[in-house]
Amino acid sequence: MEDISFVHSPDGTPIAHRRTGDGPPVVIVSGALCTASDESPLADELAAQGFTAVAYDRRGRGASGDTGPYAVAREVEDLAAVIEAAGGSAFVYGTSSGAALAFEAAAAGLPVTGVAGYEPPMTTDDDGTPGRLAHSARLQELIASGRHDVAVAHFVSGTGAPAEVIEELRGTEAWAGWVALAPSIGYDYAVLGDSLVPVDRMARITVPLLVMNGTKSFDFMVPAAELIARTAPRGRHRLLEGQTHEVDPAVLAPVLCEFALG
Template identity: 25%
Template sequence: MNRVETRDGTHLFVKVWGQGRPVVLIHGWPLSSDSWDPIANRLADAGFQAISYDRRGFGRSDQPSGGYHYDTFADDLADVMAHVGASRDVALVGFSMGGGEVARYMSRHQGKGVSQVALISSVVPYMPKTSDNPDGVPLEVFDEIEKGLLADRAHFFTGFFKQFFGVGLLEKPVSQEMLDHAWSMAMQAGLRPTLQAARAFATTDFRGDLPSIHVPTLIVHGTADKTVPIAATAHEVARRLPRAVLVEYDGEPHGVFATQARRLSNDLIAFLEGSGIVLNEGPTRQELLDEATANMVVAPTL
């Protein structure tokens, strides 16, 4: 059950914890499904079936020479869902580049079986800085990432994860052991998959996929995210999706699954249960009352 053969013959490592409504957790670059473990454990305890898998080329999955683009990534997601029987009332949760799989699955596979979506520190809808995406990341940054990976991947990731988790001279939001764990996950991946997946999330434009996300959507993003800037991603998605709610984690970096694991777990569970997240589906009764009160002319008391 822990190996899925995709339509092109690639074998992916899959974990299924708990029973209940399926929640598929898609990891970020350059990690593996293990990055989701604390949250997957909470979801399983809360009565959900937490499904996580290693993206092709990463973790314990096969490392084929090609297929590192989002059409194939979305097909891999569809194959994982079919293998584990996640066919209805599914929630897709994508972290960082994993948000791209969510968006492309919703358009390429018409959102089959999906009833909710969560985008966590996601690269959607478009990362590069261009004339029509002024808040994006300069292309030179992605060039430097590739140069660093080719020159000394092990050294590059040591510095990368400090920014990823917001570690500085005084700020220690995660332990050294967490940094070491992230580094070990990154080094499990092959160099070629690591490079090609980076090119995919750095260049893929998901703006055309967004209209296919027609289900309630939770967006979580740290305001101090220096890896995936919030203005070009979360703010833009929230503006474009009428059924989305944006939850900003003030002062938090990119890796909120570790720096705010309990808060993120609670927010996801509240969203999945519909008990604590209010979606932007129109003004609430209180908002309407507040607006009416503001427009009233109140006579002074004599």
């Protein structure tokens, strides 16, 4: 992956990005607690198949700035600036909450040639909305009070991880990096809103859309992905055999390349 370059979002926030390979651009949008460096394996796979992978640090992460106040619209503008730096238009791929942001950008009319997302953490369960909003509100309280370690634990608990697993994670090298990124988790929650599929937004996406799930991942995400694919005018849904929420870049990259090439 090349050295870090910067582009400035309309509000002046510097957004760090890295390019890998030579070919049609694919912009990678990370999920929660991830930065551009975490996307290196996927970027390398895409580059090996003839694409230019452009991974960037979302605002509040890595080498990027974080101008307040936060709004999802500012993140869409960040992505637009990265696309412009990539050549003016690009295929966009997002993972988890990054998929939700990628879809939002496509719905907003950014110059994307196509968009793909792996397991946006959305649901069709309206009954669970109060609980999800309460979980999000508690996270925001922890971040605002500076309790970043507890905020990360709260976020991980929301994925269904038991307390003993969270304690094991606390002992890993990755944990300190996650704690440093904790304030940005609130941005992911803002992108997701109440976590219900925003069908009105999905219906506005006119470019080809691919949404994917792993067969060994969270079952509740599948109906939401299927709804996204049905709602988007050119939407498709695909299951990746044997994949968990941590998708293997070697499995994912060929699927993305095939879809991006039409």
